[in-house]
Amino acid sequence: MSKFNLILLILLFNLQPMSQAQPLSNTLINGGGVNDLQPVNGLHLTEGLNRTPQNMNDAYNPGEPAINMKAVRWLNTSMPIAIWISPGLALPSVPFDEIPNTRCDLxxxxxxANPKNPFGDLSKVNGWTEEVNDLVANGIEQWREFENEGLFKFxxxxxxxxxxxxxFFTDIFKDASAPGGISAGGITTAKIFPVDKxxxxxxxxxxxxLSTTVNNDAQKMQAASAHEFGHALGIKAHSPYRExxxxxxxxxNSLSPADKATIRWLYHQKTDYVMY
Ligand SMILES: [Zn+2]
Incomplete structure (x- = not known):
């Protein structure tokens, strides 16, 4: 291992998929600076909370569980964040649990290896059409309103x-079925870097x-895309609230007032950890 590698503190993490397919014991919210957070330890292991009129607008903690719920986001110097939606391409299929530790490097x-045509060997998934990419883009566009507030640009x-x-897409995530038979609909994988490194x-x-099988209608694909893009923006932990x-x-299927409060909170934080 080179000196270069040794001195890097690169924290690889994974985001939980949108479904209940994965164990959630590491998504506990311990309080990381958001005021008025409800104590929610372990609640991801249950069926979730319901919001009340009193807390409808309250942020949840978006911090990364792997680094003690610290805030993670993009820096202004990374704007506009550039997004590429593949034409229905699937990355090589690996067991779902292996995705978080391999996808970014792959x-x-x-x-x-081939900047001009990096994905020429990948094939299109079953069920993908051009329209799917419009749905994915529409889901991402749900976050556009925050550009007006100066939070980020994409x-x-x-x-x-x-x-x-x-x-990218998959027809089905391998080995991602939960006991109830529900499969993951999407996953977002990123690396986190200390801002001073x-x-x-x-x-x-x-x-x-994104799974074309689980997200098998327009509304599901659009909403799954919006959810995963929320992770990609830096909402690492899930909300404990079903709304x-x-x-x-x-x-x-769309951002709640609390999702909006959360992204505002996140992008007003001075952060020690970023995607880059
Ligand atoms: Zn998720």
Whole structure:
């Protein structure tokens, strides 16, 4: 291992998929600076909370469980965040549990090896049509209103080598079935870097993967895309509330007032950890 590797503190983490397929014991919210958070330890292991008129607008803690719920987001210097939505391409199928530890490096190395055509060997998934990408883009557009508030900027690119966030598809996530038979609909994988170590690292793509089987109608695909893009923006932990788009087993299709309060809170934080 090189000195370069040794001195890097690169925290690899994974985001929980949108369904209840994965164990959630590491998504406890311990209080990381959001006022008025409800004590929610372990509640992801239950069926979730319901909001009341009194807390309808309250942020939840979006911090990353792997680093003690610390806030993670993009820096202003990364704006506009560039998004590339693949034409229905599937990355090589691996067991669902292996996705978090492999996807960023895999995609990074594919782009490095062949920047002009990095994904020429990948095939399209069953069920993908051009319309699916419109739905994915529509879901992402749910976050556009915050540009007006100066929180962040994002745009779409047709060059994957220049993208910060890349979207791929799968017909089904391998080994992702929960006991109830529900499969994951999406997963977002990113690497987190300490902001004071950015001069030592190279940019790493954030990877979103969406299931065309689970998200088998327009509304589901659009909402799954919006949820995963919320993770890609930095809402790492799920909301414990069923009324929020970022609830782990999403039941709503658009951002709630609390999702909006949460992204505002996140992008007004001075952060020690970023995606880059
Ligand atoms: Zn999620």
């Amino acid at each position: 995609v990074y190395s594919m782009i490095k 745009g779409f690119t047709d060059d994957p080598a220049n993208a910060n966030i890349l979207v 950015l001069h030592l690292v190279h940019k790493m793509p954030v990877i979103i993967e 929020d788009l970022m609830y782990v087993d999403r039941v709503v």
